[in-house]
Every structure is written in structure tokens, then in C-alpha cells.
Amino acid sequence: MSELGIHALVLAVYLLLLVGIGLLAARRMRSSEDFYLGGRSVGPWVTSLSFVAAYFSSVVIIGGGGFGYRFGMSTLWIGATNVLIGVTLAWMVLGRRIRLFTGRLGTMTVPGFLAERFRAKEARVLAALVIGLFLIIYNVSILKGMGHAFEGLMEIPYTTGVLLAGAIIILYVSLGGYLAVVWTGFFQAWVMGVGLILLTVVALKAAGGLTAANTALQAVSPGLVHTPGEWGWAGLISYAMIVSFGVWGMPQLMVRFYSIKSTSVLRVGTVVATVGGSMAVLPYLDGAIARVLHPGLSNADLAIPTLTKAVLSPWGSALFLAGVIAAGMSTFASVLIITSGAVVRDLVQKGLGRELSERRAVRYSRIVSAVVGLVSLAIALRPPALVLVLTAFSWAAIASTCLWPMLFGLYWKRATRWGVLASMGGGLVTALVWIGIGSPYGVHGFIPGLAVGLVAMIVVSAVTERLPEDHIARVWGGSPDENGTPASTL
Amino acid sequence: MAPFETPWLTFVAWIVIAGSVVMAILWSVLRKPTENDR
Numbered sequence: 001m002s003e004l005g006i007h008a009l010v011l012a013v014y015l016l017l018l019v020g021i022g023l024l025a026a027r028r029m030r031s032s033e034d035f036y037l038g039g040r041s042v043g044p045w046v047t048s049l050s051f052v053a054a055y056f057s058s059v060v061i062i063g064g065g066g067f068g069y070r071f072g073m074s075t076l077w078i079g080a081t082n083v084l085i086g087v088t089l090a091w092m093v094l095g096r097r098i099r100l101f102t103g104r105l106g107t108m109t110v111p112g113f114l115a116e117r118f119r120a121k122e123a124r125v126l127a128a129l130v131i132g133l134f135l136i137i138y139n140v141s142i143l144k145g146m147g148h149a150f151e152g153l154m155e156i157p158y159t160t161g162v163l164l165a166g167a168i169i170i171l172y173v174s175l176g177g178y179l180a181v182v183w184t185g186f187f188q189a190w191v192m193g194v195g196l197i198l199l200t201v202v203a204l205k206a207a208g209g210l211t212a213a214n215t216a217l218q219a220v221s222p223g224l225v226h227t228p229g230e231w232g233w234a235g236l237i238s239y240a241m242i243v244s245f246g247v248w249g250m251p252q253l254m255v256r257f258y259s260i261k262s263t264s265v266l267r268v269g270t271v272v273a274t275v276g277g278s279m280a281v282l283p284y285l286d287g288a289i290a291r292v293l294h295p296g297l298s299n300a301d302l303a304i305p306t307l308t309k310a311v312l313s314p315w316g317s318a319l320f321l322a323g324v325i326a327a328g329m330s331t332f333a334s335v336l337i338i339t340s341g342a343v344v345r346d347l348v349q350k351g352l353g354r355e356l357s358e359r360r361a362v363r364y365s366r367i368v369s370a371v372v373g374l375v376s377l378a379i380a381l382r383p384p385a386l387v388l389v390l391t392a393f394s395w396a397a398i399a400s401t402c403l404w405p406m407l408f409g410l411y412w413k414r415a416t417r418w419g420v421l422a423s424m425g426g427g428l429v430t431a432l433v434w435i436g437i438g439s440p441y442g443v444h445g446f447i448p449g450l451a452v453g454l455v456a457m458i459v460v461s462a463v464t465e466r467l468p469e470d471h472i473a474r475v476w477g478g479s480p481d482e483n484g485t486p487a488s489t490l
Numbered sequence: 491m492a493p494f495e496t497p498w499l500t501f502v503a504w505i506v507i508a509g510s511v512v513m514a515i516l517w518s519v520l521r522k523p524t525e526n527d528r
Contacts (some may be wrong), residue, residue, distance in 0.1 A: 073500050080503040080510075088510040090518055214495040227499040274514040278507050434525040 003314040007154045010318035011325070015168050017182050018329070022172025024054075025180035032361040035177035036341050037259040042182055044265045048091075048273035050185030050330070051256045053192065055086065055247065058145035058328030059391055061196070061283045065304035067239075068287020069297065071231040072217055072224030075288070078240045079281025085244040087277035091270040092310055094248065097410040098257035099266075101356070101475055102120075108258065109338075110251035110402060111346040114424075117409045117475060119467060120417040121351075128346035128422055130401045134394035135339045139332055141391040143380035146328035152305035153321045162380050169329050170373035174334045174366040178259065181333045188326035189276055195323025196282040199304075202311045203289045216292045224291065235328045238444035246395050246446060249403025252334040332376075340369040356405055392444060393435055400427035400449030404457045413472050414459075419461030427453025 001009070033039055042050075067075045102108075105116040111131065115124035143162050150161025172180045207213040214225050223230035247253050260266070283304065290303035297306060297483065304324075308317050344365045348354050384390065404423045408415040431449025439445060492501035 073496065075504075076500060076503040080506040083507050084510045088514050090516070210494040210496075218495070225495075226497045227498060227503075229500075264523065267521070270518050271511075272513045274511050278511065281503070281507060 003317075004154065004276065007318045007321060008315045008316075010322055011154075014322050014325075015164075017187070018172055021183045022029055022176035022180040022186065022341070025172075025176030025183060027236065028179060029177050029362065031358045031367060033108060033343070034179070035365050036345070037255070038177070038179040038182060039088035040103070040259050041261050042144050042179075042259045042265075043261055044077070044268035045272055046186045047256055047260050048269040049189035049254060049276050050334075051273050052087070052276040052279070053185035053189040053327070054181075054252050054256070054334035055082075055277070055331075056280055056327055057142050057331035058149060058324050059141055061105060061192075061324050061327050062112070062145050062149060062301055062304055063391075064280075064283035065287035065290065065307075066300035066302075068284035068289075069291045069300040069303035070287075071236075072221075072229055072288050072291065073214065074225075074227040074229040074231055074236060075283075075284040076281055077227060077283050078476060079278075081240040081244040082280040083274060086247040086280075088270065090247055090253070091266060091273055092145060094254065094406070094410065095257045095260075095266045095270070096263045097278045098406075099260055099263050099408060100477060102258045104477060106474060108130040109345050110254055110340045110406070111342060112350070114402070114405050114409065114420065115346075115350070118415070118417045118420045119471065120420055123405065123420055123424060124337065124346050125351050126421075126428075127402055127405075128342040128351065130398055130428060131342040132339055132347070132372075134397045135252070135335045135342075136372065136379075137390045139335050139339075139372075139376035140379045140383055141196075141394075142328050142332045143376060144383045146332075147302070147380065149305070149321060149328070150325040152302065153308065153317060153324075159381055161277050162377065165325060165375060166332075166377040166380070169333050169336065170370050170377075173333045173373070173418075174369045177246040177362075177365070178337055181330075181337050182256075184333065185330040188330040191319075191326040192323045192330075193276065193279050195320040195326075196279050196286075198287055199308060199312060200282045202316070203286055203293070203307055206311045207289050207292050213292050217288060220291070220295070224288070230489045232387035232442065234442040238442070238447055241260060241391060242395055242399070242444055244448040245450075246399040246403070249399035249401070249406060251402065252331075252338045252393065252396070253340060254406060255334075270307050282426060287365050296392070332373075336369050336373050336376075339372045340365050343368045343372070361393055392446075396431045396435065396449060397428060397446060400431040400446060400453055403427075403450065404453045408457055408461075413476070414461055414466060415457060416461045416464045416466060418464040419457050419459075422460040423453040423457035427457040 107113045107116050111124040111127035146165045147162040148159040150156040151158045187425045217224040228236045287303045290307040308320050400422045405420045427449045430452040431445040434445035492498045
């Protein structure tokens with residue numbers, strides 16, 4: 001069989017499987033809680049691996065490999081902070097309280113949680129607008145990453161690749177909703193993991209082992225093995241923070257905790273997510289190895305496709321391509337359902353006050369998922385030149401808006417409605433302005449956005465009126481004692 | 491130099507990853523369930 005034939009066969013089987021999962025999930029869906037949260041019934045393995053699949057997209061595999069190629073082994077730190085802050089600590093610190101609080105408040109979305117927790121309608125609308133707008137930008141870059149993977153590995157034209165992947169995702173998300181997203185995500189995490197491990201093992205062997213790779217990189221430039229090396233502290237820390245701590249404010253990842261069956265899921269889930277999330281380090285390592293084996297590439301983003309073609313057999317590279325496509329599709333699908341939730345639940349139903357029956361809400365959600373997907377697809381066909389910059393831009397905007405309100409909403413009873421609005425507005429505006437003036441000192445807008453959001457939350461909350469004790473008591477799951485102090489069991 | 495001819499500060503990244511796995515296991519084994527766990 002020709003190489004192209006093998007790629008096409010593996011891909012066709014894989015895509016059919018995804019559509020099959022979407023159809024199965026569609027049969028189990030009756031209400032909008034089913035569409036957005038899978039009826040809060042998801043177990044530890046599926047939750048944790050679909051979290052990993054939604055976290056790491058094609059942008060991370062191809063772009064991460066590009067960073068490894070350009071900056072060398074110091075980029076392993078990005079993988080390490082992804083695992084520690086983006087996965088393990090996120091699960092330990094956020095998981096349990098998010099599940100308990102959103103269950104008590106009966107909310108299904110991140111904007112919904114902020115609105116109910118802080119009794120702030122404006123927070124819902126602001127968060128929904130920011131999520132709707134900036135996640136579409138993120139969608140475009142994910143599709144672009146997949147299109148380039150098709151182009152580089154399968155010699156399919158970019159547009160055909162984007163259309164094929166986009167159409168399949170839109171189909172299974174609008175059919176199967178959240179359950180389709182988490183089940184396909186679970187399956188895709190395995191495909192990604194196997195693909196990345198396979199490439200790493202074979203590439204290490206080709207380079208003569210890790211010691212030989214490090215020695216060879218050292219000979220090219222010592223900066224390629226030292227930390228912070230050629231990148232410098234400002235760039236390395238900014239980037240590591242945005243893709244690790246940023247997770248704490250990203251709704252497509254936080255929603256995983258809303259949907260778990262019970263908080264006991266977190267026990268096994270945290271371990272599985274951490275082990276699975278460790279694959280984050282591999283694209284960076286592979287990129288650095290590619291620098292040894294293929295010096296002088298014109299574009300660092302070609303590092304992973306070039307390495308794959310050189311060291312893997314046609315079957316191996318077909319599997320790896322499926323892994324990259326899996327990474328892109330699972331993230332795109334997760335983002336799609338969150339965007340649809342922001343539009344239908346938070347803007348139309350709650351923001352505009354439109355009453356919708358459960359059946360109609362599900363139908364609208366399906367339509368909005370399809371429309372948002374198609375809009376992203378249309379933009380991705382002729383992507384703006386700066387799309388990779390826009391990825392970091394969209395994460396910075398969303399996380400600067402939502403991160404502190406989520407965290408303080410879970411841990412600080414004294415946080416007030418005005419504190420949260422000041423934090424959201426201040427964080428967002430600061431991040432956007434900082435990026436707009438060209439990211440001074442090489443620091444990404446996310447960092448000043450976070451700093452301003454934090455100060456605004458604490459200072460404004462301290463001088464504005466507290467939320468009523470009985471409300472806080474309800475959220476924290478206790479009833480107020482005779483002094484009006486909530487009897488918290490947390 | 492740390493193992494595999496890696497500079498120490500770079501090698502710590504591997505330790506952080508291994509440490510995260512150990513921490514997750516310890517947390518999930520040692521954490522006491524509360525009455526709020528459902």
C-alpha cells in the first residue's frame with residue numbers, strides 16, 4: 001500500500017469512529033444539562049483524559065515542537081509547569097469546590113457560576129461575550145494547526161484538510177453534545193499519547209539517546225541546553241504562566257469539574273490527569289531532538305512534521321498524524337460547546353431573558369454549535385497572518401477576565417459583586433492594552449492583566465458591601481449559626 | 491552536569507514532572523473524604 005493510502009486508511013477509520021461516538025452520545029441526550037454537562041454523570045477516567053485532550057491542542061504539538069527546535073531543552077520547563085500548575089494543582093485546588101458550588105447553585109457554565117455566586121448579572125454577560133469572541137479566535141488557530149498537519153504529513157491541500165476536520169467535529173458536537181465531546185476526548189487522548197510516545201522513542205533512538213542529543217545541542221550552542229538559555233527569563237516565564245496558570249480561568253477546562261459524577265471522581269482523576277498530562281513535555285523534547293537531526297530548517301514549526309517523516313514508518317507517521325488531528329479536534333470540540341453555552345444559555349436565555357423549553361434549548365444549542373463552528377471554519381480558510389499571536393491573545397483575554405473571579409469565588413467569602421466586576425474589567429482591559437502597545441519588556445499581557453485583576457478584586461471587595469450571609473452559607477453548603485456566621489464544612 | 495549531560499536547572503524540569511505525579515498519588519491516597527463528598 002502506498003504511504004498516502006496508509007494515511008488515508010488510518011484517518012478514515014479514525015474519523016468514522018468519532019462520528020460513531022457522536023451518534024451514540026446523541027441517543028442519550030434529553031435535556032440541556034445533558035447537552036452541556038452530560039447530565040453530571042462522567043467518571044474519573046473519561047473526565048481526566050478528556051481534560052488532557054482539551055488542554056493540549058494541535059497548536060501545542062506543532063507549535064511546542066517549534067519552540068523546542070528554536071530554544072532547546074529549556075522549553076521542557078513549559079511541559080513541567082503544564083503538568084504541575086495546569087493539571088495537578090488545578091485538580092487539587094479547583095476540582096472539588098467547582099463541582100460542589102456549581103451543583104448547589106445549579107449553574108452549567110462559567111459565566112453562569114460567576115453571575116450566581118456573586119449575584120452579578122453583568123458578570124454573566126461580560127464573561128459570555130469575552131468567551132464567545134475570544135474562543136472563536138482560538139478555534140481558528142486550532143483549525144489552522146490541523147490544516148498544516150494534513151498539508152505537511154499527507155500532502156492534502158490546506159483547505160481540504162481544514163474542511164474535512166472541521167466538518168467532522170461540527171457533526172459530532174452538534175449531534176452528541178458534551179458526552180460526545182468527553183468520550184471522543186477520552187479516546188483522542190490515547191491516540192495523542194501513543195503517537196507522541198512513539199515519535200519520542202524512535203527520535204531518541206535516532207539521535208543516539210538523550211545524553212548524545214544534549215551533547216550535540218551543547219556543541220551547536222550552550223544556550224540550547226541551559227535554562228533559561230536562548231529564550232531568556234521574561235519570555236520563558238510569561239509563556240509558561242499563560243499556558244499553565246491560564247488553565248485556571250479557561251472555561252473549556254473548568255467545565256470538566258462541573259460534570260463529574262461526584263467529588264470522589266477527583267481521587268483517581270487527579271492521578272490519571274497528571275500521568276496523562278505528562279505527555280505535554282514530549283513535543284518540546286521532540287522539537288529539541290529535531291534540531292540535532294535536522295539543523296537548518298527554514299521554519300521551526302516544520303520541526304515535528306519533518307522529524308515524523310524522517311524517523312517513523314508510514315504506519316507510524318499515520319498514527320502520529322491521527323494524534324495531531326486528535327489533539328486539534330478534541331480541543332476544538334470542547335471550545336465549540338463552551339461557546340455555544342455562552343451564547344444560548346448566558347446571552348439568549350439569561351441575558352436577554354428568553355424562556356426556552358428544554359427541547360428548544362437543546363435544538364438552539366445544536367444550531368449555535370454548528371454556526372460557531374462554521375464561522376471559525378470560514379475564517380480558518382483564509383486565516384489572518386497573525387493567528388498564532390492571536391492564540392496567546394485569546395487565552396490572555398479570557399484568563400485575565402475569568403481566573404480570579406473563579407478562584408476567589410471558590411475560596412474567598414468576602415469577595416463582592418463590585419470586586420468581581422472590577423477584577424474582570426480591569427484584568428481584561430489591562431491585558432488587551434498591554435498587548436496593544438507591543439508587550440513591553442517581552443512580558444506577555446497576561447501577566448499585567450492578572451496583576452491588575454488581583455489588586456482590583458481585593459481592594460474593591462474590601463471597600464464594598466458584602467454578599468448576604470445566607471447566600472454565602474448556601475454556596476458553602478452550611479446554614480448560618482446564630483451569629484450569622486456560615487457553618488462551613490469545607 | 492546532571493544525568494544525561496543535562497544542566498541542573500534544566501534537569502529540575504524532569505523532577506517537577508515526576509514530583510507532580512507523586513504529589514497527585516499522595517493527595518488522592520491521603521485526602522480524607524468529608525461529608526460534602528457525594
